[in-house]
Amino acid sequence: MPITLLILIPLLPLIGFLINGTGFRHIPKGAVGLIGSLAALGSFAASVAVLFAFKEGGSQPIVVSLFDWIRVGELNIPFSFQIDQLSLLMLMIITGVGSLIHIYSIGYMKHDPGFGKFFSFLNLFLFFMLLLVLGSNYVIMFIGWEGVGLCSYLLIGFWNKNTDFNNAARKAFIMNRVGDLGFLLGIFMIMNAFGTVEYTEVFRQATGLPVGDHVVFAITMLLFVGAMGKSAQIPLYTWLPDAMAGPTPVSALIHAATMVTAGIYMVIRSNVLYTLAPQTLEIVAVVGAVTALFAASIGLLQNDIKKVLAYSTVSQLGYMFLGLGVMAYSASMFHVITHAFFKALLFLGAGSVIHAMSDEQDIRFMGGLRKKLPITFITFAIATWAIAGLPPFAGFFSKDEILAHAFEHNKLLWGVGLLGSAMTSFYMFRLLFLTFFGSFRGTPEQAHHLHESPASMTIPLVILAILSALGGLIGVPEALGGTHQLAEFMSPLFDAARQANPEAFGALALSHSEEYILMGVSVGVALIAAVVAYGMYISKSAVPAPESEARTGVENVVYHKYYIDELYDTVFVKPMKTLSVLLVSFGEFFIDLFVEGTGKLVKGLANLGRQTQTGSIAYYVFAMVIGIVVMLFWNLLLK
């Protein structure tokens, strides 16, 4: 495989970042968009070329060492890239969806004064994300991990004149730090236990360990804490809905399609370790299922178009972790891929709506947009269909596979997942109906201004809609006459895990008829939820109550997101603030006493000395004479 091609993949976005980042005040807008998008597209082309080269080369994992990076005693951390099935899939998602979102941003951000800044940040994000998935050891993954966190912070607070947005950015950053600490400790434990951080070496050594090893349990738990932060799982999920403060393409790229799936990537990458720690997997599955249900229930009552999608993202990430927890690694990856398609599409569609509505995000003031924004409507509807898990679109295949594995593993988890799936279908159709059907509820100016978005925005929508519709075909299960190419493609990744824990990797024990029933149940539930949404929001044309109206009981609690933000505020933020205020005043008292005391002492002494300078010459001469006399006496008489 040509190494230069491989290096080009992360290098192109970095070059784009450097050009746009250093020269965005001088480069014309057209060129900025072109450079940014070409960097992403070039990276995509290089990824495709690498994919073909990989397949020609017999699908063997390749580690390309660029240079020695850290060499301390026994520990040697090279700066190297690893190409295998997993990193290739991630590369395709990141560069593919990333390119589309870059192109979309040209249209969406056209009127923004920070156009150049935006593109340089997007390119920087791509660079770090590619580093994250390309690295051949945990430390390089950690560089990317922190880098995407930084870019996420920069882009959430992109409109940095708004204090709320800045607070959202800080919240995201700080919450991620909590997870990052876990991840970092996990890496340290890996160093301690295996003496290396290279994936291949760690996994080779790990296969020799017994199932349920305590060290592996601790490592996997710590790594999972990192994944919780980055992939917005309970209890570290509250930053993601707030992250919607960023521009919509950012929400699509970072907070839906790529960065938030880094946690899932990491777990799949470490599948050998996780397979050896069934207790951790149990926790992962429960956290995932609970998050899926919990976030979906919050999504039911949200009225901000992007907030609904944000909770939906948290919920879908929950499904992915549920899949990981029941060891359906390839099914989770499948859901990562399909989710990247339809959730990016949903966000970009929402962006198109917001663009047309002159920055209105509240679905209570939308309605009837399908006639004015036909392309956005059709693509949005396809994505809704896909995320609701209705056949034959992408979401059906991936979500069903996860639910089937969950059913096999634990019926309760399956039930929770199914309930979440019904809720997903309900809130997505509610969103679709309230936004695109009925009559327009905004102001007359908005109605006058309504327009379909420019081609640079609609073309990515159409491409993503096609992918959302057909993306599921890469993983058609055997029960439906397919061969599940994705699972086959990814199968070599799990060889080591199979060897380490053979019992855990039994084939799907469900018979085809059972699978049909499961599919029927989940599709039926989703359809019923959709019909209920239809009944409420189209037949009765109900509109959610305005903010001012009092809500009662459960509805009130759910509407306020279970008061989790308030809870965190009281339990963590406020005590921390009180403590820091206390420490500040304490420190100021003592340190100021010392510093200012020194200054005051010098000043006082100087003031005393100043008194002797009267300005009278006679006085000076007198002092001089006295001085001479004293010296004479001293020298002549006293000695």
Next chain:
Amino acid sequence: MQEPSIPDIVQLIPLKSYLILSTALFVIGILGVLIRRNAIVIFMSVELMLNSVNLILIAFSSYKSDPSAQVFVFFIMAVAAAEVAVGLAIIVMIYRNTRTIDVGFLNKLKG
């Protein structure tokens, strides 16, 4: 080398008297500088102190028959003449600017 003899006339007055005279002159000079406020008088007092020192130098030079001190005194007188020129010029300028030569008035050096 032949020891130069001291003129008898110088021996008539003992060295002690010279010392007392020049000390008296020096103290008068100091007191003049300290007490008087008129710049010209102060200046004259300074000259008095200077010349009392010259007197001591000459006295010792005569008693020791060493002429080098007398050379020194000539230098001092030349330098003092230059100093007088500068000093008087300063006093004139002070008078022109302030219409007074009272040194008590010149207290602008106060810190």
